[in-house]
Amino acid sequence: MRLEYFQMIDRIVDADRGARRLRAACTIPTESTIFEGHFPGYPLMPGVLLTECMAQTTGWLICMLGDFSAMPFLAGIKEAKFRTLVFPGDALEFEGGIVHEGSGYTIAECKGLRDGAKVCDAELTFRIRPYPSPEFRRAFFEWGRRLNLPVPEFAK
């Protein structure tokens, strides 16, 4: 995880197109300027950043299912719950799934786990919009591939 670059996911662990589910893994860094403020002497992973982990996990799932034909933009968060404290160095896994694919939007659900125990969960709404440019789309695709997203070919 590269917190300062908002790159929350280290790798995709499993992606199931048929079940429309994806698992992603990441490790919270032991050091970050974020922990200097949140909180001095008691570093904790902020809940809003766990939400971003859930958004990126389900975002990659939507990208995969749509073969990178359009880009998901986070538009809403519902029922976000942070069930326990998460600390620097913790290894997390996020499991995302699709609740509903609408026209121009997708509703997804995601939960975060540490050693199999749920640490957070939420329902996320994404608007589905065109990529800002073909170059950006290509770069996004390559980023997904580096994370192990199973997208064998770049569809033009």
Add this chain to the structure above:
Amino acid sequence: MPDSTTFDKVAEIIAETCDIPRENIKPESHATRDLEIDSLDFLDIAFAIDKAFGIKLPLEQWTQEVNDGKATTDQYFVLKNLSSQIDQLVAAKGA
């Protein structure tokens, strides 16, 4: 005329989703102009309608038609017309 129960269901969804008093929601109401529902809230409404009726409101197609000048927003977002569109989508699903 659309099935009145369709309008009633839509009105209930809007009332609950957007916290608008049910009595303010009329068949002639325009979702954005009269009820001031923005596009993000309309996504929640679309999700609830999709679930309730087992359909997929073609929002992207409607938006494109409006942007291209081929349709007016009244055709899709005045609630009696929206209800009629829902009835057609439900009928097409069962055909």
